[in-house]
Amino acid sequence: MAVVLLMRRHALRTDKIISPLRAASQTRFESNLPRDRFLVTPRELDQALKRNAPSKLSTAPKTIPVCGTWFLPNDPEKRKGYEVYKKAHIRKARFFDLDKVSDTSSPYPHMLPSPEVFQEAMCELGINRDDTVVVYDSAELGIFSAPRVAWTFKILGHPAVHILNNFKLWVDEGYPVEEGEQREFNRTDYPTPSLDTSKVVAFEDIKTIAFDHNKEGSEPIQILDARPSGRFNGTDPEPRPGLPSGHMPGSISIPHSELLSPETKAMLPADQLRMVFEQKGVDPKHPIISSCGTGVTATVIDTALIQAGYGEGVRQVYDGSWTEWAQRVQPSDNLIVKSE
Structure with a gap:
């Protein structure tokens, strides 16, 4: 039996420092993250950020950390992803809200967003299509919702996507984090992507x-x-x-x-x-x-x-x-x- 694939349609900066992937345009930039591996280590991400950190002054492709923290609705501690992000996140990380960047017209939670909704989110977060994104999760859960965010990027055609394995080790190994509200980012002109429906059932x-x-x-x-x-x-x-x-x-x-x-x-x-x-x-x-x-x-x-x-x-x-x-x-x- 062949499976017929159908697709449903789906702040101002107040942070402070609290402790010390590619589709890059081939002629302009080459990420130093391993292209043959989906998961990357804290050390690999730290090195990539030192080489290709997000910057308002440069238009070259960047390595951008993306926080995809999300908790179940019955979380015993009643934690929320953005509240945890504000307590500690990788410097200049963007927060990707799974519940908002989704098909909000669906009766089911955080279904895949339309290409237009995803495009607008990328523009607001200051992400270009040739940037390398590295998605990570909360230190408490290690790996939980970050794969969903990374999968969303991949399904919607972002060429260079990795997952950090993981933020708990990033913190434990002493790599820098900061606290506070999400920064304001220069709006980008992210092109309208296409959904890869072959990966969705x-x-x-x-x-x-x-x-x-x-x-x-x-x-x-x-x-x-x-x-x-x-x-x-x-x-x-x-x-x-x-x-x-x-x-x-x-x-x-x-x-x-x-x-x-x-x-x-x-x-x-x-x-x-x-x-x-x-x-x-x-x-x-x-x-x-x-x-x-x-x-x-x-x-x-x-x-x-x-x-x-x-x-x-x-x-x-x-x-x-x-x-x-x-x-x-x-x-x-x-x-x-x-x-x-």
């Missing part, structure tokens, strides 16, 4: 895959679910009130925390990631779709697959994920499975 396609699960002759498409096992099994509640927990027929539970170091919250080395996928029974020769609660930690799985070099075929993300699924399937469909 929609509800109707997932429903077809679920109905075809275990049917003779159906294509073995794998759905990897990044939510915690309790929510996957249906024994723990979802963070959004009224939403049933459970999982899609045939999906595989890979909690995103299992892809991170328990000490540093950084992504595991490639060989350990491959071991996780192998132990979970993920076949690299068959298509893989990543899902989660709202399409955020699904991209942690997608990033881990890239980091591990795992998967030979189609690799996609279900944008609406469980929040859309649980609201749109009918009880008579029997498409919400709870483990015994």
